[in-house]
Every structure is written in C-alpha cells, then in structure tokens.
Amino acid sequence: MSIAAHISEVQAYIAGKTDIKPEIGLILGSGLGVLADEIETPVTIPYGEIPHFPVSTVEGHKGQLVIGRLEGKSVCAMQGRFHYYEGHGLDEVTFPVRVMKAIGADKIIVTNAAGGINESYKAGDLMLIRDHINLTGRNPLIGPNDEGMGVRFPDMSAAYCPDLRALALEVAQQNGIKLQEGVYVGMLGPSYETPAEIRMLRTLGGDAVGMSTVPEVIVARHAGIRVLGISCISNMAAGILPQPLSHDEVMETAEKVKHTFLTLVKAVIQKV
Numbered sequence: 001m002s003i004a005a006h007i008s009e010v011q012a013y014i015a016g017k018t019d020i021k022p023e024i025g026l027i028l029g030s031g032l033g034v035l036a037d038e039i040e041t042p043v044t045i046p047y048g049e050i051p052h053f054p055v056s057t058v059e060g061h062k063g064q065l066v067i068g069r070l071e072g073k074s075v076c077a078m079q080g081r082f083h084y085y086e087g088h089g090l091d092e093v094t095f096p097v098r099v100m101k102a103i104g105a106d107k108i109i110v111t112n113a114a115g116g117i118n119e120s121y122k123a124g125d126l127m128l129i130r131d132h133i134n135l136t137g138r139n140p141l142i143g144p145n146d147e148g149m150g151v152r153f154p155d156m157s158a159a160y161c162p163d164l165r166a167l168a169l170e171v172a173q174q175n176g177i178k179l180q181e182g183v184y185v186g187m188l189g190p191s192y193e194t195p196a197e198i199r200m201l202r203t204l205g206g207d208a209v210g211m212s213t214v215p216e217v218i219v220a221r222h223a224g225i226r227v228l229g230i231s232c233i234s235n236m237a238a239g240i241l242p243q244p245l246s247h248d249e250v251m252e253t254a255e256k257v258k259h260t261f262l263t264l265v266k267a268v269i270q271k272v
C-alpha cells in the first residue's frame with residue numbers, strides 16, 4: 001500500500017476514536033511528554049494500536065497519541081516520538097507528521113532535548129530553533145514524490161516560521177522566561193558527539209545538537225505545515241564540561257525545567 005493509503009487508513013481510524021479535528025500538532029521529545037498530560041478531554045491511543053505506527057523504544061517516550069483540547073485549541077500530541085537511530089525508517093519517523101496534516105493540523109510545535117554547543121547556554125535553558133543544519137546525511141523525501149503531498153523540491157528558507165518564532169519570543173518575555181534562540185544541528189545518534197565533533201559543529205554555526213526533529217520538520221514543510229521548534233538544553237554538549245553525557249541527565253534536566261517548558265508552550269498555544 002502507498003503512504004497516502006496508509007495515511008487515509010489512519011485518518012479513518014482516528015476519526016473513529018474522536019470527532020476533534022486538531023489544528024496544532026505537538027511532537028514531545030525526551031522527558032517533555034508532560035505537556036500531553038495537560039490536554040483536556042483527552043482521547044489517548046497507544047501507538048501499538050494505530051495502523052502503520054511504530055512503537056517508541058526510548059525511555060522518556062510514552063508512546064501514545066493524545067488528542068483533545070489545550071488552552072482553547074484542538075491539539076494532537078505525540079507523547080513520545082520515533083528516532084531514526086531506533087531502526088525506524090525515515091518514512092516511519094515522519095509518518096505521524098503526515099497523519100497530523102491529514103487530520104487537520106496546519107501548525108506543529110516540535111520539541112526535543114538537545115546538547116548545548118553555544119557556551120553561553122546552560123543545562124536547563126530553553127532554545128527557540130531559528131534554523132537547523134541537517135547533518136544526518138539523509139532526507140525523508142528521497143524517493144518518488146507524491147505531488148498530492150507536496151512539491152518535489154520544497155523551500156527551506158523559513159523552515160521555522162518567523163511569525164511563530166516572534167510569538168514565542170513575545171510570550172517568553174511576557175512570562176519572564178529566558179528563551180535562547182539558535183541553530184539546531186541534527187545528527188543521527190545514538191552515540192553522543194565527541195568533543196572534536198562539537199568543536200566542528202560550533203564552527204559550522206550550531207548552537208545545539210540533537211538526534212531528532214530535522215526529518216519531521218522537512219516533512220512538515222513539504223506538507224505546508226508551519227513549524228515552531230523548541231529545544232530543552234538538557235546538557236552541555238561533549239567536551240564542554242568535565243563530565244560524561246547520559247540520557248539520565250537528559251531526563252533529569254527535562255524534569256527540572258518542565259514547569260517553565262509547560263508555561264511557555266501553553267502560552268504559545270493560547271495565542272497562536
């Protein structure tokens with residue numbers, strides 16, 4: 001079956017579960033799934049029950065779709081995402097974005113935990129993604145293009161919507177939240193970077209580094225979805241502090257900043 005057929009199948013499956021037509025998609029990264037717990041009148045569907053959905057295998061990724069209302073808007077949240085490093089194909093990693101588009105989302109807020117490359121950052125900061133550098137060496141759009149889903153050569157000049165970024169900066173200021181703004185470098189993972197690699201990424205203009213987000217954003221732009229990206233700087237990137245990196249630290253930091261993260265994203269959702 002084609003991806004378009006798979007999307008239609010999932011669209012019908014979800015329509016059988018809820019009448020809500022989500023206008024905003026939320027992709028919640030490591031340790032950031034707490035936002036989905038705030039969704040009102042939630043319809044929760046484990047990924048394993050959704051046709052053609054993979055399942056999440058990473059700690060801190062619950063693995064369920066949560067559809068409902070949040071701050072007066074209809075939303076569809078991925079409480080846990082898929083990563084290429086888990087062994088999922090890029091079609092699988094980005095399939096939920098296609099589904100979000102199909103069920104009504106025209107905006108998506110993508111969140112992730114990332115390592116801070118910019119030495120003015122500290123663990124616990126939130127960073128608004130201004131742009132990304134795709135160092136995965138891969139692209140989810142490779143292969144035949146379905147013109148019904150998007151153009152062959154999508155423009156990425158404003159991949160992260162300037163209006164949504166301006167709104168996020170305004171909301172952060174209004175709520176007394178320090179919000180960095182920078183460039184997210186997408187790597188494959190699952191190993192963290194070496195100090196030499198981090199020095200290279202800094203030279204290339206990177207401010208934060210992660211293992212997700214880039215494929216989802218490319219597909220979102222292909223589908224004509226407006227994107228807002230927010231990174232939780234969960235640790236300083238390799239070689240900056242005299243300590244090893246760990247997913248435990250990533251999770252601990254996300255837990256510490258969850259209140260600020262929730263305040264920011266909910267305030268954006270209210271105003272968007």
Ligand SMILES: O=P(O)(O)O[C@@H]1C[C@H](O)[C@@H](CO)O1
Nearest residue numbers: 029030112113211212247250
């Ligand atoms: O899903 P995200 O990008 O938030 O998760 C990050 C990247 C890896 O999956 C994990 C490494 O600790 O955190």
Ligand SMILES: Nc1nc2[nH]cnc2c(=O)[nH]1
Nearest residue numbers: 113114115209210211237
């Ligand atoms: N690639 C990468 N992903 C992360 N996710 C959270 N921290 C990091 C990091 O330091 N590097």
